[in-house]
Amino acid sequence: MLFNSLTFLLFFTWVIAVHYAPIKWSLKKGHLLLASYVFYAAWNPPFVLLLWLSTLVDWQVAKKINQQQRNKRKYWLWLSLSINLGMLLVFKYADFLLANFQLLLNYFGINLVFAEPGLILPMGISFFTFQTLSYTLDVYYKRLKPWHGFWDYALFVSFFPQLVAGPIVRAKSFLPQLIKQTQVGINQFSIGITFFIIGLFQKMVMADSFFAPIVNQVFENHATIDTASSWLGALFFSGQIFCDFSGYSLCAIGLAMCLGFVLPINFRSPFAAIGFSDLWQRWHISLSSWLRDYLYIPLGGNRSGNFKRYRNLMITMLLGGLWHGAAWTFVLWGALHGSYLVLEQLFKQSKFVQNMKPKVWVDFVMWLSTFMAVMLAFVVFRAIDLSQAWDIISAMFSFTDNSINAVTVVKQDTWLLLVCVSFLLMMLSQWMMRNRHLSDVVDQSHAVIRAVFITFALLLISLSTGNSNAFIYFQF
Amino acid sequence: MPSSISNSNYKKNNWWLSWLLVVSLLLLSIGSYEYILTKNGFKPSIELNKDLWSWNRKTIQNNPDVIALIGASRIQLGLDTTTLRKRLPDKDVVALAINGQYPMATLKSLAEDETFNGLVIMSFMAQMLEPQYIEMQSEYNQYYAHQSSLYLSFDAKLTAMFKSKFRFLHPLLGFYDVVNNFSTKKAFPEPFYTSVHADTSAVGDYSLVDVEPLKQHFIEDKKRNYQEYKIMNKTTWLVQLDKLAHDIRAIQTRGGEVVLVRFPTDDEHWLLDQAYYPRAQFWDVMVDTIPLIHAIHFKDDDVLNSFELPDSSHLDQTDTMAFTLRLIAMLKDIQLIE
Numbered sequence: 001m002l003f004n005s006l007t008f009l010l011f012f013t014w015v016i017a018v019h020y021a022p023i024k025w026s027l028k029k030g031h032l033l034l035a036s037y038v039f040y041a042a043w044n045p046p047f048v049l050l051l052w053l054s055t056l057v058d059w060q061v062a063k064k065i066n067q068q069q070r071n072k073r074k075y076w077l078w079l080s081l082s083i084n085l086g087m088l089l090v091f092k093y094a095d096f097l098l099a100n101f102q103l104l105l106n107y108f109g110i111n112l113v114f115a116e117p118g119l120i121l122p123m124g125i126s127f128f129t130f131q132t133l134s135y136t137l138d139v140y141y142k143r144l145k146p147w148h149g150f151w152d153y154a155l156f157v158s159f160f161p162q163l164v165a166g167p168i169v170r171a172k173s174f175l176p177q178l179i180k181q182t183q184v185g186i187n188q189f190s191i192g193i194t195f196f197i198i199g200l201f202q203k204m205v206m207a208d209s210f211f212a213p214i215v216n217q218v219f220e221n222h223a224t225i226d227t228a229s230s231w232l233g234a235l236f237f238s239g240q241i242f243c244d245f246s247g248y249s250l251c252a253i254g255l256a257m258c259l260g261f262v263l264p265i266n267f268r269s270p271f272a273a274i275g276f277s278d279l280w281q282r283w284h285i286s287l288s289s290w291l292r293d294y295l296y297i298p299l300g301g302n303r304s305g306n307f308k309r310y311r312n313l314m315i316t317m318l319l320g321g322l323w324h325g326a327a328w329t330f331v332l333w334g335a336l337h338g339s340y341l342v343l344e345q346l347f348k349q350s351k352f353v354q355n356m357k358p359k360v361w362v363d364f365v366m367w368l369s370t371f372m373a374v375m376l377a378f379v380v381f382r383a384i385d386l387s388q389a390w391d392i393i394s395a396m397f398s399f400t401d402n403s404i405n406a407v408t409v410v411k412q413d414t415w416l417l418l419v420c421v422s423f424l425l426m427m428l429s430q431w432m433m434r435n436r437h438l439s440d441v442v443d444q445s446h447a448v449i450r451a452v453f454i455t456f457a458l459l460l461i462s463l464s465t466g467n468s469n470a471f472i473y474f475q476f
Numbered sequence: 477m478p479s480s481i482s483n484s485n486y487k488k489n490n491w492w493l494s495w496l497l498v499v500s501l502l503l504l505s506i507g508s509y510e511y512i513l514t515k516n517g518f519k520p521s522i523e524l525n526k527d528l529w530s531w532n533r534k535t536i537q538n539n540p541d542v543i544a545l546i547g548a549s550r551i552q553l554g555l556d557t558t559t560l561r562k563r564l565p566d567k568d569v570v571a572l573a574i575n576g577q578y579p580m581a582t583l584k585s586l587a588e589d590e591t592f593n594g595l596v597i598m599s600f601m602a603q604m605l606e607p608q609y610i611e612m613q614s615e616y617n618q619y620y621a622h623q624s625s626l627y628l629s630f631d632a633k634l635t636a637m638f639k640s641k642f643r644f645l646h647p648l649l650g651f652y653d654v655v656n657n658f659s660t661k662k663a664f665p666e667p668f669y670t671s672v673h674a675d676t677s678a679v680g681d682y683s684l685v686d687v688e689p690l691k692q693h694f695i696e697d698k699k700r701n702y703q704e705y706k707i708m709n710k711t712t713w714l715v716q717l718d719k720l721a722h723d724i725r726a727i728q729t730r731g732g733e734v735v736l737v738r739f740p741t742d743d744e745h746w747l748l749d750q751a752y753y754p755r756a757q758f759w760d761v762m763v764d765t766i767p768l769i770h771a772i773h774f775k776d777d778d779v780l781n782s783f784e785l786p787d788s789s790h791l792d793q794t795d796t797m798a799f800t801l802r803l804i805a806m807l808k809d810i811q812l813i814e
Contacts, residue, residue, distance in 0.1 A: 006638060007631040042627035190491040209651060414659030415652060447490045451497030458502060462644070463651040 001042040001160075003196075003251045004204055011039065012255065019259055025181045029155055032259070039160035040123070047122040050087060055157045057083045058132040062139040062146045073140060080136045084129040091119050092126065096326030124164030126323055130290055132157050135171040137294050144172055152178045161255040165248045167266040167286035174261070182260035187443060194442050194454060195254025201457040202247030206426065209464040210419045211240035214410055219382060221409045222391040229409040230395035232416075237382045238375045239423050242271065245284070250438075265437075269430035271374075274366045276340040279374060287323070291316050310345065314338040329380050329389060336377040506644060513643040517667040517684060522639045523647040524574065524676050527632035529616050530624035532570050532676060537591040540731060542568045543813075544586065545677070546579040547599025549790060550739035553670065554599070555803070556796040557677040563804050564813060568594075571677040574613055578604040580720075581614035583734070585621075587723035593730040595812060597803075600736035600771075601749070602758035605716035606708055633674075640674035679793040682786035690787045695744055698789075702752045713758060714765065721766040728768065733812055735770040736762075737803065740780060745788040772806055780806075 001008050018031050041048045061080040065073045089097075094117045105112050135156070138144035147153045156174045184192075218225060218233025225233070249266035256263045266286050273279035280288040296316040302309040314335070321334015347353055356362060376393065383389035410416060433441065442450065522528075536542045543560065545551055552573035560569045572582055579598060586592045603609065639645040648668055657665045669684040682690075708716070724734045738759065741749055753759075755775070763771050774780040779802040783795045791799055807813045 001627060002631075005631045006634045007627060010634075043625065186491050190494070205651075213652075413656070415655050418655060444489065447493040448497060451494045451501065454494070454498045455501040455505070458498070459505060460651060462506075463649075463654075 001039045003248070003255075004200055007042075011035070016258060028181065029151065029178060032160075033151060033155045033158065036155065036158040036160040036163060040158065040163060043123050043164075044120065047120075050091075050122050050125065051128060051158055054084060054087065054129055054132045055154050058136045058157075059146075059150055059153055062136050065136065065139050066146045077136065077140050080133065084133050088125060088129055090117075091121055093322075093326045094119060127166050127168055128157055128163060130168050130287075130323075134168070134290060134294065138171060147171065147175050149178075159256070159261070161252040161259075161261075162263055165245070165252070166284075167249055167252065167264050168290050169263055169286070173264065177261050184258065184260045188260075189258050191439050191442050192254040192257030194450070195250050195257065195438070197254075197454055197457050197461075198438075199247040199250030199252075199254060200461050202243040202250065204464045205457075205460045206422060207240045207243035207247060210422050211236040211243065214416070214419060215240055215382070217409050218392070219384075219388065222383075222388045222395075225392060225395040225409055227395055227398055230392050232410050233392060234375050234379050234396060235423060236419065238271070238371075238378050239426055241378060241381070242267070243426070269433045271371060271427055272367070272430040272434040273370050273374075274363050275370055276337065276344045276373075279370060280337075280341075287320070291320050295319060306345075306349075310342045313341045313345075317341065324381070328386060329383050332386065332389075333377050333381045336373075336380065340373055340377075506642075509644050510642060513646075513649075516664075518643045518646065518649070519667070519671040519681070520640050520643050521646050521648075521668065521671040522636045522674060522676075524672060525632060526616055526619040527624060527628040528636050528676060529572065529574065530620040531629035531633045532572055533617075533620045534624075534629060535568070536570050536572075536586075536594055537589070538593075539568055540593050541566055542570055542592075542594030544592075544594055544596045545569065545571045545573055546582045546586075546596060547573045547739075548577055548579065549573070549575045549678075551597070551599035551737070552672075552676070552678045553680045553790045554739050554796060554799060555597070555677065556679075556800040557673070557675055559797050559800040560804070563801070567813065569675075571675050573599070573676070574616060575678075577612040577616075578609045579613055580604055580610045581612060581617050583720075583723050585617040587726035590730070592727065593732040595732060596727065596734040597807075598734060598736050599739050601738060602713070602753040602762075605713065605720065606705070607712070607716070608705065610716075636674045636676075679796065680786070680790050682792045687786040691742075691744075694787045694789050695748065698745060698748055702748065707752055710757070713761065717762055717765050720762075721769070724766065724769060733770065735772060735807065735810075735812055738771075738773040738775070740774040740783055740785060740791070742785040742788045745785075770810055770812060772803070777802070777806065 001011060015032070015035050019028055021028075037048055037051070040051060058080055061076045064076045068076060098114045098117065102112060102114055135144070135153070139146055147156075152175060153171075155178065156169070156171055159169070159174070162169055215233055215237045218229050218236075221229075246267040253263045253265065264286050266284060268282040268285065270279055270283035273282050296312055299312040299315060300308050301312060315338075317338030318331060318334040321330045321332070321337070324330045324333070379392050379396075380386075380389045383392065445453075536544050543564070545555055545557070552571065552575055557569050557571055560567070573579070574582075583596065583598060586596060639647075643649070646668070649665065653665060657663065667684050669682055670678055670680050672678045727734055740746075755773075759771070759773060763769060772780075780799065783791055783799060786792050804813070
C-alpha cells in the first residue's frame with residue numbers, strides 16, 4: 001500500500017481507531033500485526049509467505065543459537081544467513097547473476113543461453129531480511145536475548161510503517177516498546193501527523209512534481225544532452241532521491257509516532273555533510289549503521305591497520321551498493337562511495353590537513369567537494385547502464401564534443417526557475433537543520449507559523465496529485 | 477509574571493490552535509478557489525488510468541445484467557450513463573471506452589473472458605478493423621489481466637470518486653499546468669470543454685470553445701489519418717470480419733450480446749468517412765456477412781442523424797440525453813433490452 005493513496009488514509013484511520021479503542025494491549029498488538037500483513041498483501045498477497053518464512057526462520061534460529069554451545073551456534077547462524085540471503089539472491093539477484101554468468105561463458109567461447117527467471121521482486125525484501133537478520137546476529141553476538149513473545153517479534157519484523165522501505169529497525173530498540181502501550185499526547189500525535197505531511201510534501205511535491213519530470217527528460221535524452229541540462233539533471237536527481245526516500249522515512253516515523261512507537265531517524269540533512277564519513281552519518285542512517293555493525297566491524301573494521309581498514313570500507317560500500325539493486329551501476333555507485341571514504345581517510349591522515357586550523361572557507365570547500373562527488377555518484381545510481389551515466393557525466397564536463405548535436409533538453413521557463421528556487425530552498429533548509437532535530441523545530445515553532453506551513457504543504461500536495469509515482473526505494 | 481510567560485508559551489506552542497488554523501485555512505483557501513473555478517465555468521473531472529479501467533473491467537464479470545460500453549471518445553462523450561442507469565434500473569452500466577483508442581482488443585478480451593455474459597454496446601466503424609488498429613486497447617487489457625490488483629483498482633476508484641467532486645483537483649489544473657499557463661499565456665487556464673466523470677464516461681461542453689477551428693482541426697486530422705495508410709482491401713476486410721464474428725459469437729454463446737453502433741459524424745466528416753470507407757463496401761457487407769449481428773447506423777435513423785456535432789465528430793452535452801434515449805428505444809425495439 002502506498003502512503004500517498006486515499007486507501008492508505010482510510011486504512012490508517014481504521015488502525016488509529018482500533019489502536020485507541022479501550023481494548024487490551026495484546027489485542028491491539030494483534031490488530032497491528034494483522035494490519036501490517038494486510039498492508040503488505042495489498043501489493044501482492046502471495047508474498048506475505050516470504051515475510052512469514054523470514055519471521056519464522058529467524059525466530060527459531062535465534063532461540064536455537066541461544067540454547068547451543070559455540071560451534072553449533074555458528075551452524076544455526078549460517079542457516080539464517082542462507083535462507084535470508086538466499087531469498088534475496090533468488091528474487092533480487094538471479095537475473096543479474098545469470099546474465100553475467102552467460103556473458104562470462106560467451107567470453108570464453110561457450111555459447112549458452114539461459115532463460116531469464118523473470119521473478120517479481122517482492123516489495124521491501126531487502127529491508128525486512130536485514131531487519132530479521134539483525135535480530136539473529138544480535139543474539140549470536142550476545143547483544144540481545146531472544147525475545148519471549150513470538151507475536152511481538154512478528155510485529156517487529158512486519159510493522160507496516162517501516163516494512164517496505166525502512167528505516168531498518170533494530171530489535172533492541174523496537175521490541176521493548178511492545179511491553180506496554182505508550183500514552184500518546186496531543187504533542188506527539190501532532191508531530192507524527194506533521195512528519196507524515198512533510199514526508200508527503202517531499203515525495204509528492206518536491207520529488208514527483210518538481211524534480212522527477214526534469215530528471216526523466218535529461219536521462220531519456222542522454223545521448224544528445226547539453227551541458228546545462230546535464231547539470232540540472234544531476235542536481236535535481238540528487239534532490240529527487242533525497243526527497244523521495246527521506247519523505248518515505250519521515251512518513252514512516254510520523255505514522256509510528258501516532259501509534260506511540262519511536263523509529264530511528266534515517267536522514268539528518270545529508271546534503272549539508274562536510275566529508276563522506278559525515279555524509280554516511282546523515283544519509284540512510286539505518287542502513288549505514290547496519291552495514292557498520294554487521295559487516296564492517298565483523299570484517300575487522302579499523303582495528304588491523306590502514307590497508308585492512310580501506311579494504312573493509314571498500315567491501316562494505318560495494319555490498320551496500322549491491323544492496324540497492326542488481327546492476328553494475330549500483331556496484332559502481334558503491335565503489336565510488338568506498339573510494340571517497342578511503343580518499344577521505346588518506347586526506348585526513350596527511351600532515352597538511354592535520355596542521356590545518358578550522359576555517360569557514362575550508363568547511364565550504366569540503367562541503368562543496370562532498371556534494372559534487374555525491375551528485376556524480378547519483379548520476380551513476382540513476383542511470384540504466386554505464387554508458388548512459390557516461391553520456392551525462394561527459395556532457396557535464398564537456399568531455400565529448402557534442403556541441404553540434406547537443407539539444408537543450410530542459411526548457412528554460414518559469415517552471416524551471418521555480419524548481420531551481422525549490423532546490424536552493426531545500427539545500428538551505430538542510431544547512432539550517434544541520435545540527436537540529438526536526439521534531440524539536442516542529443514542536444517549538446509558533447502555532448500560527450506551523451499552521452501556515454502545514455496548510456501550504458497540504459495545498460501543494462493536493463495540487464500535485466496527478467504526478468505521483470511509487471517510492472523509488474520500494475524497488476530495493 | 478511566570479504564569480503569564482507560561483501562558484504565552486502555551487499559546488505560541490498550542491497544537492490545538494495549529495490544527496484549528498490548518499482546518500480553517502484549508503477550508504477558506506480551497507473553498508475560495510473552488511468558488512472561483514465554479515464561477516469561471518470549470519467542472520470537476522478525473523483522469524482515466526489503467527487501474528481505474530481495471531476496476532470497471534472487473535465489475536462486469538458474472539453479471540448478465542451488465543451493459544458494457546466500449547469504444548473510443550465518441551461513445552465516451554456520446555452516451556449519457558446517468559440516463560442509461562435511470563431508464564434501465566435493472567442494468568449495471570459500465571463504461572470501458574478509452575479516448576483515442578479503438579476497442580477491438582477489449583471486445584476480444586470480453587469474448588475470451590468466460591465470466592462475461594452481458595450486453596456490449598460498441599461504438600464501431602470500419603477503420604477499427606484495420607490490422608494496425610486491432611491492438612490499440614490491448615495495453616489496458618494486458619494490464620488488467622496481469623498487473624492490476626484489488627488494492628490499486630480500488631484506490632483508483634476511490635480517488636476518481638473523490639476527484640469527481642472537486643474542481644480544484646482537475647487533472648489539468650495541477651500546480652505545473654497553472655504555473656505554465658501563467659508563464660506562457662499570462663493568464664489562468666481557460667475552462668476545459670470535456671469533463672470525465674467518476675464512472676469514466678464523459679461530456680463535452682462545446683459552448684466553452686470556439687468550435688469552428690476545433691472542427692477544422694478534427695477534419696484535417698482525420699484527412700491526414702486516412703491519407704497516412706492504404707485502406708484494407710476486400711479480402712482483408714472479410715478476414716477481419718470473420719474475427720469480429722468469432723468474438724461476437726463467443727459472447728452470444730454464453731448468453732451475452734453485442735450491438736455495434738455507428739456514432740454520427742457531421743456532413744463534412746461523413747463525406748470523408750464515405751470516401752475512404754464507403755458504407756456499401758464496408759458496413760453493409762458486414763451486416764450481410766455476419767447474420768446474427770446487431771448493428772445500428774446513425775444514418776438509418778432520423779433522430780440519431782439529427783444531432784449537430786460541434787467538432788464534426790462528437791455530441792455536445794446538451795444532446796447526449798436525447799441521443800441516449802433514442803438508442804435505448806432502438807435497443808428495446810430489437811429486444812436487446814427490456
